[in-house]
Amino acid sequence: MTGRSDSENAGSGEFSFIARHFRPLAGAEALDLRDDCALMRCPDGEEFAISTDTMVENVHFLPDDPPETLGRKLLRCNLSDLAAMGARPHAYTLNVTVPRGGRHDDNWFAAFSRGLAEDQKRYDVHLIGGDTTSISGPLVLSATVFGLLRQNRALRRNGARAGDDIWVTGTIGDAVLGLMVLQGKLEDTSGFLAERYHLPQPRTGLKLHRIVSAAMDISDGLIQDCGHIAAESGVQLVLNAKDVPVSEAAASLGQTLLMQRLSGGDDYELLLTCPPERSHALQSACQDAGIPVHRIGQVQTGRGVRLLDATGRDIVLEQGGWQHF
């Protein structure tokens, strides 16, 4: 969208396409999407946090997902990464690779960019550039998102220490159940679970500097992401399965889906570790932001992740599976 056209993709038609659907999303830094680059400045004493993600049709979303939600989901996944580092949303670039054959017509793109416009307002971000290309294959969307934060204040994955508590925001496992609903494997008449799959809620706006010892967003599934904190911090994370927060819609489907919930992806909640003496500060910060937070376990010496059932017995976690003792 910075004036680069894909010669196979409508030639000068691409320019009016960009003008129609993307120029209204562009901030001043985009130079109206008319130049070779965007220009972006950093306020004194701050730095940029940068995250990038790709979503592929049939892998990360379904062909009949509403176009209004697709760009928003991509944006929100990246905003969740910013939230995990403690950065506030600022801007993004967007690369759209459109299947040939016309299914993604002007109406489709109008809905797609309408969704983005709504989230730009909600999260106070703007588009600064992009590229549109064509493909003989599925729709591919990439975004690179820029956040701002004070220098040396980034929340990292490597600060968890033995004795810290483990906390998560929101409820865990809704998105993976939502995907199963959309695939016809589960039923949820409330629509809540599918909504959680389509539109994650990035936990931006939390002020956790000097409160939490480590932070990341849960995108690969709670257990796998706990493994990342454990590896980066050189500790063991011990989770109490019964304490992991569950939504009403998920709970109504019964306990048999516990392991799906704890190992499914796409939650985009925050996984935090926090020394016990700062529990109150953490809860206050979350309350101020209107974000629920629950303590789900403890950091210990050792390595890897342990999951305990209600009686304190280990649930054995295996690569790609699990079993009860």
Added chain:
Amino acid sequence: MTGRSDSENAGSGEFSFIARHFRPLAGAEALDLRDDCALMRCPDGEEFAISTDTMVENVHFLPDDPPETLGRKLLRCNLSDLAAMGARPHAYTLNVTVPRGGRHDDNWFAAFSRGLAEDQKRYDVHLIGGDTTSISGPLVLSATVFGLLRQNRALRRNGARAGDDIWVTGTIGDAVLGLMVLQGKLEDTSGFLAERYHLPQPRTGLKLHRIVSAAMDISDGLIQDCGHIAAESGVQLVLNAKDVPVSEAAASLGQTLLMQRLSGGDDYELLLTCPPERSHALQSACQDAGIPVHRIGQVQTGRGVRLLDATGRDIVLEQGGWQHF
């Protein structure tokens, strides 16, 4: 690569894949590709120039193009955008969407990242983050590239004025002829043209601030890109076909390919406008950087682009074609 895994793409195997092929490319700002975001600071008084591009197999490159060149081509296309704005290369993010089925194996990625490593050295850039995903479809590569420049010094497309000369770096039309060679439509035993298609030479390192009045890189083809300068600056660009620099390899194929050369894409040379009194400064700046530069026409009042033949007669340019009077 910032810790985001595609659950369909090898799970924890993805992490060792990233460690093998991409961590060696990562700069300090990447935080070892172990966190949710990269962190990037801007030196005092500078700003970032940001460009993003996507390349799709069968559209922007051929399935049997050497893997060593693919990442480099993507990087260089973006570096060319930085050069057009007068920014120096700094860093980039990379999104790789890999076809399922195994053709892009470890050897392929070793060659792919070896090529990138070579260009990182050549252009003094480093990887700060990325994402790897899978696709039932062709290979898709996206990069977002960050350059640095002094604030308020960006070269723009909108500064061309009637009376300025039009200049281009290098030679024009080699890449499109190279593509025709690779498609078996032309023969070039020197290999020069195919090389120009595979590996553009971004014209970084030029110091053109206060010399040129407008600048952009030629990616859509000389004539179309002249149209962009004309539109953004509100002027007419008049080109002398005989003055457009041609490589030896292209010239040896004869004059019948003139219009392909002038309207083909992928040159990644710079298109510049410059007041006549600064011609010497422009030529000196280019000489200092070892970059050839040629005057190819003049900016006039009016709109659009005119192309003149050796006798000064108009060659009529039409959307998607052309014809001689």
